[in-house]
Amino acid sequence: MKTITRTASRKASFILFTLLLGIAPAAWAQTTRVLSPDGITYADVRLEDGKLSYSAGYRTVAGRDTADVQLVQDSPLGLYTNVADFTRHLALVETGGKRVRCEYDLWQSKQSHVDKEYEQRTFTVKTPKGHLMTVDFRVGNHNVAYRYDIPMQGETAAIVVTGEATGFRFPKGTTTFLSSQSDPMIGWKRTKPSYEEEYAPDEPINTPSRYGQGYTFPCLFHEGDKGWVLVSETGLDGRYCGSHLSEGVDGLYTIAFPMEGENNGFGSTGAQFGLPGSTPWRTLTLAPTLGPIVETTVPWDVVEQLYEPNFRYTGGRSTWSWIIWQDASIVYDDQVTFINLAHDLGWEYCLIDGGWETNIGRERMEKLFSLCQEKGVHPFVWYNSNGGWNDAPQCAKQRMYSPVVRKKEMKWLHEHGVKGIKVDFFAGDKQETIKLYEQILSDANDYDLQVIFHGCTLPRGWERMYPNYVGSEAVLASENLVFNQHFDDMEGFSATLHPFCRNTVGAMEFGGTVLQRRLNRTNNGGTTRRVSDVFELGTAIAFQSAVQNFALTPMNLDERVTPKFEIDFMRQVPTTWDETRFIDGYPGRYLVIARRHANHWYVAALNAQHEPLALSVELPMLANQQVTWLDDGADGKSPAPHPATLDKRGTLKAEIPAESAVVLY
Ligand code: CA
Numbered sequence: 001m002k003t004i005t006r007t008a009s010r011k012a013s014f015i016l017f018t019l020l021l022g023i024a025p026a027a028w029a030q031t032t033r034v035l036s037p038d039g040i041t042y043a044d045v046r047l048e049d050g051k052l053s054y055s056a057g058y059r060t061v062a063g064r065d066t067a068d069v070q071l072v073q074d075s076p077l078g079l080y081t082n083v084a085d086f087t088r089h090l091a092l093v094e095t096g097g098k099r100v101r102c103e104y105d106l107w108q109s110k111q112s113h114v115d116k117e118y119e120q121r122t123f124t125v126k127t128p129k130g131h132l133m134t135v136d137f138r139v140g141n142h143n144v145a146y147r148y149d150i151p152m153q154g155e156t157a158a159i160v161v162t163g164e165a166t167g168f169r170f171p172k173g174t175t176t177f178l179s180s181q182s183d184p185m186i187g188w189k190r191t192k193p194s195y196e197e198e199y200a201p202d203e204p205i206n207t208p209s210r211y212g213q214g215y216t217f218p219c220l221f222h223e224g225d226k227g228w229v230l231v232s233e234t235g236l237d238g239r240y241c242g243s244h245l246s247e248g249v250d251g252l253y254t255i256a257f258p259m260e261g262e263n264n265g266f267g268s269t270g271a272q273f274g275l276p277g278s279t280p281w282r283t284l285t286l287a288p289t290l291g292p293i294v295e296t297t298v299p300w301d302v303v304e305q306l307y308e309p310n311f312r313y314t315g316g317r318s319t320w321s322w323i324i325w326q327d328a329s330i331v332y333d334d335q336v337t338f339i340n341l342a343h344d345l346g347w348e349y350c351l352i353d354g355g356w357e358t359n360i361g362r363e364r365m366e367k368l369f370s371l372c373q374e375k376g377v378h379p380f381v382w383y384n385s386n387g388g389w390n391d392a393p394q395c396a397k398q399r400m401y402s403p404v405v406r407k408k409e410m411k412w413l414h415e416h417g418v419k420g421i422k423v424d425f426f427a428g429d430k431q432e433t434i435k436l437y438e439q440i441l442s443d444a445n446d447y448d449l450q451v452i453f454h455g456c457t458l459p460r461g462w463e464r465m466y467p468n469y470v471g472s473e474a475v476l477a478s479e480n481l482v483f484n485q486h487f488d489d490m491e492g493f494s495a496t497l498h499p500f501c502r503n504t505v506g507a508m509e510f511g512g513t514v515l516q517r518r519l520n521r522t523n524n525g526g527t528t529r530r531v532s533d534v535f536e537l538g539t540a541i542a543f544q545s546a547v548q549n550f551a552l553t554p555m556n557l558d559e560r561v562t563p564k565f566e567i568d569f570m571r572q573v574p575t576t577w578d579e580t581r582f583i584d585g586y587p588g589r590y591l592v593i594a595r596r597h598a599n600h601w602y603v604a605a606l607n608a609q610h611e612p613l614a615l616s617v618e619l620p621m622l623a624n625q626q627v628t629w630l631d632d633g634a635d636g637k638s639p640a641p642h643p644a645t646l647d648k649r650g651t652l653k654a655e656i657p658a659e660s661a662v663v664l665y
Contacts, residue, residue, distance in 0.1 A: 029046060029047070029048040029049075030046065030047050030048075030092065031044050031045065031046045032044070032045050032046075032095065032121060032123070034097075034119055034121045034137050034139045035119060035139060036118075036119060036139045036140055036141045036142070036143075037099070037117045037118070037119060037140070037141060038141045039059065039061075040058050040059055040061075040141060040142075041056075041057075041058050041059075041139055041140070041141060041142055041143065041144065041286065042056065042057060042058065042059060042068070042139065043055070043056045043137055043139050043144045043146075044056070045077075045121070045123055045135070045137060046074065047090065047091075047092050047123070047125070050088050050089040050090050050091070051076065051077075051078070051087065051088055051090065052076075052077040052078055052090055052123070052125060052135060053074050053075055053076050053077055054072075054074070054075060054077060054137075054146070055070055055072055055073055055074045055075065056070070056071060056072040056144050056284055056286060057069050057070040057071045057072065057286065058071070058142075058227070058286060058287065058288065069226055069227065069288070071170075071221075071223055071226060071227055071228075071229050071286045072168055072169065072170065072229060072284060072286070073169040073170065073171060073251070074169065075166075075167045075168050075169040075252065076165040076166065076167045076252075076254070077135055077146075077165060077166055078090070078164070078165035078166070079133065079148055079150075079161050079163075079164055079165070079166075079279070080161070080162045080163040080164065080165070081150075081159050081160060081161050081162065082159065082160040082162065083131055083150075083153055083156055083159050084127045084129065084131035084133075084153070085127065086125070086127065086131070086133045086148070087165040089127060089128050090125040090126065090127060090133075091125060091126050092123065092124070092125055092126075093124040093125060093126045093132065094124050095121060095122060095123050095124070096121070096122045096124075097119070097120045097121035097122055097137075098120055099117055099118075099119060099120070100117065100118045100119075100120045100138060101115070101116070101117050102114065102115075102116050102117075102118065102301045102302070103115040103116075104300070104305075104464065106297075106300055106463055106464055107313070107314070107315065107546065107576055108315065108463040108469065108470055108471075108507060108546035108576070109297075109300065109463045109507065109544065109546070109577075110295070110297070110544055110577055110579075110580035110595070111295075111297055111577070111578065111579055111580060112576070112577065112578040112579075113578070114297050114300065114301065116140055116141075116297065116301055117140065118138040118139060118140040118143075118145075118301065118302070119138070119139045119140075120136065120137065120138050121137045121139075122134050122135065122136050122137070122149075123135045123137070131153050132150075132151050132153065133148055133149070133150055134148070134149040134150075134151070135147075135148055135149075136148075136149055136278075138301075138302055140298065140301065141292075142285055142286060142287045142292035142296065143283065143284065143285050143286075143292075143296060143298040143301070144283070144284040144286070145234070145281045145282065145283045145284075145298055145301075145302045146281065146282055147235065147278050147279045147280060147281045147282065148278065148279045149276065149277075149278045150275055150276060150277055150278070151275060151276045152275045152276055153275065156275065157274060157275045158272070158273075158274055158275060159272070159273060159275055159277070160268075160270055160271070160272045161240075161270050161271045161272075161273075161279070162257075162270045163255075163257060163270070164243070164254070164255040164257075164279075165254065166254060166255040166282055167252050167253060167254040167255070168219075168221075168229075168231050168245070168252070168253050168254075168284070169250075169251050169252045169253075170205055170221050170223065170229070170248075170251045170253075171223065171251060172205070172251065173205075173223070173224060174205040174221050174222065174223050174251065175202040175203060175204060175205065175221075175222045176200075176202075176203050176204075176205055176207070176219070176220065176221055176222070176248075177199055177200070177201055177202065177203075177219075177220035177221075177222070177497070177500075177501055177587055177588075178199065178200060178203065178209070178215040178219050178220070178245075179195070179197045179198065179199045179200075179215060179216050179502075180197045180209040180210035180211055180213065180214075180215060180216075181193055181197070181209065181211065181213040181214050181215060181216050181244050181256075181259075182194075182196075182197055182210075182211055182213065183211045183213060183259070183261070184259045184260075184261035184262040184428060185261050185262075185264065185265075185390070188392075189390055189391040189392045189393065189425075190264075190390045190391050191390045191391075191392055191425050191455055193216070193259075193262065193428050193429070194425075194426070194455045194456060194457075194473075194474070195216050195456070195457060195458055195473075195474035195475065196455075196473075196474075196475065196476050196477075197210065197216070197476070198476060198490075199497055199501065199502075199588075201493075201497065201587060201588040202222065202588075205221075205248055205251055206247075206248040206249065206250070206251065207248070208247060209247055212247065213244075213256075213259060214244050214245050214246045214247050214253075214256045215244060215245045215253070216244045216245075216458065217231065217232040217233055217243075217244060217245070217458055217460075217505070218230050218231065218232035218458070218501055218502065218504065218505045219231045219232070219245055219253070220293070220500065220501050220587065225288075226288070227286060227287055227288040227289070228286065228287060228288075228289070228290055228293055229284055229285070229286045230283075230284070230285040230286075230293045230296070230501070230504060230505075231245065231253075231282075231283070231284055232283050232299065232458075232460075232505045233280050233281060233282055233283060233460055234280060234281045234283055234298070234299040234300075234302060234303055234460045234461035234505070235278075235280045235281045235302060235303040235460065235461050235465070236280040236434060236460035236461065237306065237434070237438050237465065238431070238434055238435035238437075238438040238439070239271070239273040239274075239277060239431075240271040240273065240279060240280050240431060240434065241257055241258050241268075241269070241270065241271045241429055241430055241431040241434060242258065242428075242429030242430075242433075242434055242457050242458070242460070243255045243256060243257060243280070243429070244256050244429070255282070257269045257270060257271075258428055258429040258430045259428070262427060262428030262429065262430050262433070263389045263427040263428050263430045263432050263433055264388060264389045264390070264427065266388070266389070266430075266432065267430040267431065267432030267433075268430065268431065268432075269430065270431075271431050272431065280460060281302050281303070281461075283298045283299065283302075283505075285298060285504075290500055290582060290585065290586075290587075291581075291582040293500060293504055293582075294499060294500060294504055294580070294582035294593065295580055295581065295582055296504055296505070299460065299461045299463075299505045299506060300461055300463060300464040302461075303461035303464050303465050304464070304465070305464055305465060305467060306442075306465045306466060307442065307445060307466070307467070308467070309445065309467035309468060310445045310446060310447075310448055310468070311445075311448035311468070313450050313467065313468050313470075314348070314576075315348075315470065315546030315547050315575045315576040316347065316348030316349050316378075316546075316547055316548075316575060317342075317345070317347035317348060317349065317547075317548055317550060317570075317573070317575055318342065318347060318348065318349035318350060318351050318380060318547055318548065318549045318550070319338040319339075319341045319342040319345070319347060319349075319350045319351070319549075319550070319552065320338070320350075320351040320353065320511060320549040320550070320551065321334050321335065321337070321338040321351075321352075321353065321553075322351075322353035322354070323478055323479065323482065323511050323549065323551045324482065324514070324516065324519060324520070324521065324551055324553050325521045325553065326482065326521075327354075327355055328521075329353075329521075330352070330353055330354065330355035330356055330359050330360065331359050331360065332360050332364050332367075332368070335350075335352055335356075335360065335368050336368070336371060337554060338350055338554075339368065339371055339372055339375055339377050339379075340375065341552070341553070341554050341557075342375070342377040343375040343376065343377050344557065345552070345567070345570065345571055346571050347377070348377070348378055349377065349378050349379070349380055349419070349420070349547060349549075350372060350377050350378070350379055350380070351379075351380040351381075351382065351422060351549050352365075352368065352379055352380070352381050352382060353382045353422075354382045354383075354384065354394030354395065354396075354424065355394050355395060356381070356382065356395070356396065357395035357396040357397075358395050362412075365381075365416075366416055369416035369417055369418060370416075372417065373417050378417070378418075378419035378420070379417075379418050379419065379420075380418070380419065380420035380421065380422055380450075380452065380547070380549075381413060381418055381420075381421055381422070382394075382396075382421070382422045382423075382424065383396050383397075383399055383400050383409075383421055383422070383423045383424070384396065384397040384398075384399075384400070384423075384424055384425055385400050385401065385423050385424060385425050385426050385427075385436065385440075385455075386398070386401065386425055386427075387400075387401045387427070387436075389426075389427030389428075389433075390425055390427060392424070392425040392455075394424070394425075396409075400423055400436075400440055401436070403439065403443065406439075406440070406443055407443055407446075407447075410443055410444060410446070410447040410449060411447060413447065413449060414447040414448055414449065418449065419448070419449065419450060420449055420450040420451065420452065420470070420547070421440075421444060421449050421450075421451055421452070422451075422452040422453075422454055423440055423451065423452070423453055423454070423456075424453075424454040424455045424456075425454075425455040426453065426455060426456045426457065428457070429457055433457070434457075437453065437456075437457070438466075441462070441466040441468060441469055442466070444468055445466070445467070445468045449468065450468045450469075450470045450547065451466075451468060451469055451470060452470050452471045452472070452509055452547060452549075453471070453472040453473065453474075453509075454472070454473040454509065455473060456472050456473055456474055457472070457474060458472065458474045458502075458505070458506060459471075459472045459474070459505075459506035459507060460505075460506070461506075462506065463506070463507060463546075469507075470507060470509075470545065470546050470547045471507035471508070471509035471545035471546060471547060472506065472507060472508070472509055473508075473509050473510075474502070474506075474508070475494075475498060475502050475508055475510060476494065477509070477510045477511055477512075478510055478511040478512050478514065478551055479511070481514060481519055481527060481529070482519045482520075482526065482527060483527075484527065485527045485528065487527075488519070488527050488528060488529055488530050489530055491529070491530060491531050492530070492531050492535065492606070492607075492608030492609075492659045493588045493608050495512075495531070495535070495538075495539050495542060495543070495591075495606055495608065496542075496585065496586075496587065496588055496589060496590055496591040496606050496608040497587045497588040498510075498543070499542050499543070499544075499585075499591055499593055500585070500587040500591075501587060503543060503544055507544060507545040507546060508543055508544065508545055509545045509547075509548075509549065510539070510543045510545065511548075511549045511550070511551060512536070512539045512540070512543055512548075512550065512551060513536050513537065513539055513540045513548075513550045513551055513552065513570065514529055514536055514551040515533065515536055515551075515552060515556045515561075515562045515566060515567075515570075516529070516553065516555060516556065516561065516562075517529055521553075523555055523561065530659055531608075531659045531660070531661075532632040532636050532637070532639065532657070532659060532660040532661060533562075533563070533566055533632060533639040534630045534631055534632045534639050534660065534661045534662065534663055535606055535607075535632075535659060535660055535661040537566060537569050537570070537573075537604075537630060537661070537663050538604035538605070538606050538661040538662075538663045539604070539606070540569075540570070540573045541573070541593065541595055541602045541603070541604040541663065542591060542593055542604045542606060544577065544580075544595075545575065546575055546576050547575060548575045550570065552567075552570060563639055563640075565630070565639075565640070565641040566639065569630065569663070569665070573602070573665075574597035574600075574602075576597065577595045577596065577597055578596050578597060578598065579595065579596040580593070580594070580595050580596075581593070581594040581595075581596075581621065583603070583605075583617050583618075583619065584615070584617045588608065589608055589609055590605075590606060590607045590608060590609060590613050590615075590656075591604070591605070591606045591608075592604070592605045592606075592615070592617055592652070594619060594621060594622075596621070600665070601619075601621045601622055601625075601664075601665070602663070602664070602665045603619060603622070603652070603662075603663065603664040603665070604661060604662075604663055605617075605652065605654070605656060605661055605662040605663070605664075606661045607656040607657070607658065607659065607660055607661060608659065609658060609659075610658050610659070611658055612655050612656060612657050612658060613655070613656045614655050615652065615653065615654050615655075615656055615662075616651065616652070616653045617651075617652050618649045618650050618651055618652075619646065619650035619651075619652050619664070620649070620650050621650065622646045622650040622652075622664065623646060623647070623648050623649060623650040624645070624646065624647070624648055624650075625645070625646055625650070626643065626644070626645050627643075627644055627645075627646065627664045627665060628641055628642075628643060628644075628664070628665055629641070629642045629643070629644040629662065629663075629664055630642075630662065630663040630664075630665075631654065631656075631660070631661070631662045631663075632657060632660040632661070634655075634657065635657065636657030636658060636659065636660040644664075652664065
């Protein structure tokens with residue numbers, strides 16, 4: 001460490017000397033390698049010609065020989081700000097760092113207890129005028145995270161970041177799994193962007209996005225046999241805007257800020273914060289296989305809890321009338337039906353969706369809340385976030401925007417035993433809107449309320465930062481199965497894609513497990529489900545959100561509609577997990593995933609393909625174990641349970657029919 005400091009200070013005095021002479025610092029390159037605790041994952045951070053950059057990959061070790069497998073090519077770093085241009089003419093002032101341990105509990109995600117280490121290295125650089133910036137790199141096993149820290153600059157204590165040079169460069173031949181960012185103020189009632197665009201699988205790199213606005217996080221890149229990289233961001237709070245990736249140009253994707261038109265054109269596209277302050281973390285999960293991506297905890301490892309939970313929040317299963325019965329069900333009698341359904345299923349929650357203020361009214365809502373208390377079911381209540389940023393008409397409106405009104409509303413909910421809110425129709429990724437998310441979460445905690453966001457941005461580390469945060473839509477979710485047959489035709493694809501991508505970095509409130517064949521109230525019209533019954537059961541394991549609003553209706557309790565074993569499974573399936581293991585799969589084609597709740601493992605093997613899948617995998621966690629084995633029969637249409645005992649390797653060997661599944665528990 002001493003050598004580095006001495007070199008750095010010699011450099012610094014050299015630069016000072018050249019500055020005094022009024023000439024630019026001479027070109028010199030310096031690369032520092034940051035290695036993960038297991039010595040496999042690396043990031044090389046470089047300063048050359050006054051510009052910071054990095055590359056990243058993993059090392060292969062064979063005997064005494066090691067070789068680098070580079071996955072991210074030399075990519076730019078730096079910020080454009082109103083204090084200084086931190087992208088060029090930079091000189092290294094000092095480096096530092098240490099081994100950082102992160103140990104924490106997290107009840108809302110894929111792993112309940114995390115204990116990991118990261119190698120930290122900080123690089124403090126200086127502009128010609130003496131403005132300082134530190135890039136903080138953390139390299140863990142299979143994960144790289146970095147952010148920019150800005151100290152006070154003399155008396156300057158405030159900064160506006162207008163853009164970033166930060167990028168991610170991939171070689172020719174890379175393919176992508178990306179979801180386009182939409183144009184602002186388009187779509188239904190001008191509610192976009194809301195992270196509801198389709199992912200295109202295995203697309204060639206540099207393919208233009210659908211709207212020319214780049215891509216939303218997370219972004220998955222595939223480099224053939226070399227491996228996979230998942231790019232995302234975390235640690236976003238009200239002190240920054242949400243970012244996405246630009247269009248790809250020559251393999252380079254850079255951090256892009258919100259579009260001017262978001263939030264009805266209101267608010268800046270940049271970010272403003274007080275000094276000292278930091279940007280969110282840019283994260284990369286990289287490995288030769290998909291396991292480290294499915295299992296990554298990097299979104300939570302590098303962030304901190306921002307406040308103490310006011311209440312012992314718990315996850316659970318919820319009924320949700322709106323998803324199949326739609327708007328017409330937001331009436332008193334239908335809500336009674338779904339509260340009773342939650343009670344009959346032994347589920348914890350019941351979601352009362354949009355439209356209640358007009359169709360039910362506050363007085364009768366209080367009667368529903370009393371019924372919930374009587375039945376031991378906790379209500380979640382829907383709110384429209386607007387506001388002045390879109391035309392979404394559903395009520396209750398204008399209750400979540402003003403802090404004065406919001407607190408009054410939350411007090412009312414709290415007094416009637418309501419345990420959660422679902423807030424819909426946000427306005428994009430501007431800092432304005434990110435502040436609103438944070439204010440809603442923070443106020444809700446004061447009234448013991450958990451929060452689900454819908455029509456919204458991607459959560460970025462929020463499970464740990466905000467302990468009453470439960471889930472976000474930010475995906476083309478189950479409502480689309482009702483709206484349009486195309487999404488039923490694509491259901492298998494989506495279900496086997498998101499566990500590798502959208503759902504790896506944050507809770508995904510999909511609202512799945514449809515057990516009717518037709519998606520209308522009477523099961524005789526509307527769209528038609530294509531995937532099998534056991535496939536639907538498997539999504540309850542594959543999709544992770546600590547509160548799951550499942551799409552079951554009272555009809556599913558009728559054995560002529562739904563076999564009893566399926567409802568038995570849904571009565572006991574958990575929604576919170578102690579451990580998650582990737583077993584096998586390929587995004588959009590098939591997925592084998594295992595999750596543990598307490599001492600009990602649940603395995604879903606989903607085949608999205610239009611032909612059978614001959615599967616043979618090992619499930620060491622189920623070696624020599626007796627399990628209940630669910631499948632759809634050889635024709636994919638005869639769902640049944642079977643008792644089974646796995647061999648000493650835990651072999652799961654099955655021919656899974658097209659758009660069908662095997663579930664073990
Ligand atoms: Ca939606």
